[in-house]
Amino acid sequence: MFVTQSPLARIAVLTALMLGLGLCAAVVGGLLSGWPGIESAAIAVALCWIPGVLIFAVEPQFRTPMGQVGVVLVGTFVRIAVAAGGMLMLMQLRPETPRGLFMGSVLVLYLASLAWETMVLSARSPASSEMPGFSSKS
Numbered sequence: 001m002f003v004t005q006s007p008l009a010r011i012a013v014l015t016a017l018m019l020g021l022g023l024c025a026a027v028v029g030g031l032l033s034g035w036p037g038i039e040s041a042a043i044a045v046a047l048c049w050i051p052g053v054l055i056f057a058v059e060p061q062f063r064t065p066m067g068q069v070g071v072v073l074v075g076t077f078v079r080i081a082v083a084a085g086g087m088l089m090l091m092q093l094r095p096e097t098p099r100g101l102f103m104g105s106v107l108v109l110y111l112a113s114l115a116w117e118t119m120v121l122s123a124r125s126p127a128s129s130e131m132p133g134f135s136s137k138s
Contacts, residue, residue, distance in 0.1 A: 010056045010120055014113060018049040021112055025105040033098045040090075040097050044105035047086040048113045051079040055117060072121045076114065083110050 004010060022045035029037025055075040062071045083106055090097055 005060075007056050007060055010059075011053055014052045014056065014116055015049065017112055017116055018045050018052075018109060021045075021109055022105075025108065029098070029101050029105065032101060036096060036098055037101050040102035041105050043086070043090060044102060044109050047083050047106060048079070048109040051075070051082045052113045052117055054078065056120075059121060068121055072118055075117055075121065079110065079114060079117070 022041055025041035025044060026038045029039075029041045031037075052075075055071065055078065059071050062068065087103065087106055090102065091099065
């Protein structure tokens, strides 16, 4: 499978993924609870999109095999921290937000963005196809 090395292309795909799923979440939210449901879907998109953009922006600095592992781990932690922190903050600041709908939107968007990020960051470029100290040649 071809995965581009361009951070802008990776961010563009992430943006399209988040907007597509966010639109689906907004439609469901609008049908179930009106404007608060649409608003919660938009906030869920922001909570899952921003960490992905940050990770893809700094990832080119760490394109070694060990760097890729580190970026995946740090990216997962940053994504969890932003999503969980944003959810807790929203629940405190906006108690009228439909909690189940919001948490469901965050969960779907979080898993989709995490899957894309992990797939892209774990794909090996031709230059980094071998781990240091290991050779595929006999």
